[in-house]
Amino acid sequence: MNLKQMSAAAALAMWIGPAHSYDTHAPDYYGTENYTAAFFFADSSGTLIPDDFEWDADSPYPLFEAPGGPTVTDITPAIGATGTVLEIFIPNFVDPLPLKKLRIQVTYEPGSSGLDPLVVGVTGVDDPAGTVPGILVDHVVDDEDPSDTLAYFYEDWVVYPNPDYELIELFVPFGVTLDEVIVDTVSTVPVPGALYLFASALALGGIKLRKRS
Numbered sequence: 001m002n003l004k005q006m007s008a009a010a011a012l013a014m015w016i017g018p019a020h021s022y023d024t025h026a027p028d029y030y031g032t033e034n035y036t037a038a039f040f041f042a043d044s045s046g047t048l049i050p051d052d053f054e055w056d057a058d059s060p061y062p063l064f065e066a067p068g069g070p071t072v073t074d075i076t077p078a079i080g081a082t083g084t085v086l087e088i089f090i091p092n093f094v095d096p097l098p099l100k101k102l103r104i105q106v107t108y109e110p111g112s113s114g115l116d117p118l119v120v121g122v123t124g125v126d127d128p129a130g131t132v133p134g135i136l137v138d139h140v141v142d143d144e145d146p147s148d149t150l151a152y153f154y155e156d157w158v159v160y161p162n163p164d165y166e167l168i169e170l171f172v173p174f175g176v177t178l179d180e181v182i183v184d185t186v187s188t189v190p191v192p193g194a195l196y197l198f199a200s201a202l203a204l205g206g207i208k209l210r211k212r213s
Helices: 194-203
Strands: 035-042 048-055 071-074 083-091 099-109 118-126 130-133 135-141 151-159 165-173 177-188
Touching: 035 083, 048 071, 083 177, 099 118, 099 165, 118 151, 165 177
Parallel strands: none
Antiparallel strands: 035 048, 035 177, 071 083, 083 165, 099 151, 099 177, 118 130, 118 165, 135 151
16 A cells, blocks of 8 residues: 555645535444545536535544545546536545445436436545445435435445545436535444455445345
């Protein structure tokens, strides 16, 4: 693992924005040891932009070098696209803990097509070793929308081995308007036996462990 890192957390930008009223299902690890939380909101043009970034300032581990903090990049194909494809970059801790957990919350205004946003995948990047795919653990649709017009879902993912940072690919169908995206993460030690399950899932190319709506 390359300890390319920031010498001080103050070098990472922190955005102070409005309250996040749609953070309705924050994970139980929010605010705990080695957590991060990245908040993104859509501006008046519908463009998703970084809002706030929080992390465990008391963690003994450094954050991966990220002078601009979390970012959103439009990677939509030039031909044949049926929606916008966004790549969301989440800087994280460079640490020896074996597992990364993520919760991705998406709030949006549905379009006339009936199609919903889709988390295409999560990729963990360990600099300079390479990449590892995330594993989808759970997909939950909230029965009570934050408003009369907005829809909401969250997904839980795990990445093993624990990377230095994560790239999230989010597909937004044309006609759908994003409102807010929240990404919570934590570096942790899994329960006994879980590492074997995750390693087996990766050997099979990644599996959905559980899905409900």
